[in-house]
Amino acid sequence: MSTVATMRPAATVFHEEQYFDWRVYAFIALVELAAGVGMFWLTRQWGPVASLLSRKGSVEFVVGLIPTVAMPFLLVFGLLRMTTVVTPTELRVWFGWVPVYRRAVQVSGIVRHQVVEYRPIADYGGWGVRAGRDGERVLNARGNRGVRLELADGTRLLIGSQRPEELAETIEAARRPDVV
Structure with a gap:
């Protein structure tokens, strides 16, 4: 007869999850808003918004959009807990x-x-x-x-x-x- 040894995880006797204060999330939202306004302003300075949006399938547009959209999600869901x-x-x-x-x-x-x-x-x-x-x-x-x-x-x-x-x-x- 053979026995199988298993490693059971230790029982949790205390568990607490904390989220950062609402002001941290508000700060991230303000930074995102400022970045969006800045991008809008730059596109108006360097060319019409329509020309940027017409290239929305381009590699440059996608590469620029990914960090802009992903960064707040990475911060909020990846770190702020x-x-x-x-x-x-x-x-x-x-x-x-x-x-x-x-x-x-x-x-x-x-x-x-x-x-x-x-x-x-x-x-x-x-x-x-x-x-x-x-x-x-x-x-x-x-x-x-x-x-x-x-x-x-x-x-x-x-x-x-x-x-x-x-x-x-x-x-x-x-x-x-x-x-x-």
Whole structure:
């Protein structure tokens, strides 16, 4: 009789998805609008719009249109979403629907953790993947609360969360040896 070994993924004990503040999306829309107005103005300066539109099947038109249309979608769907997952052995954070940036930390490597309130713009220059003046890495999407981790190698990591108390409790439970 043979046995088949399977690797089951660890059960998720905490899951949080955060989207960036509406102002980020409004900023992207304004940049797109400004780019569109700029393109319209340039076509009026360098030739009539009708001549540009008459070449709408041309390679140049398509190559110019793809980044203009695709860039906002890539930003909004590719980056502007932060997911935090805690399993009994690991804490993972990633940005985007298709993870463009990922960070994984073994729960056993977390020496200390605490719920904190911080100033995203003043302390770290905004939201996203950031570094503080003291080298602390920050992963946040919105708000001003999170869980600061001190890792066994001496590095510090701040995970932004809309539910920091629950995240801290989950990390504490995962650090206990009786949790499997």
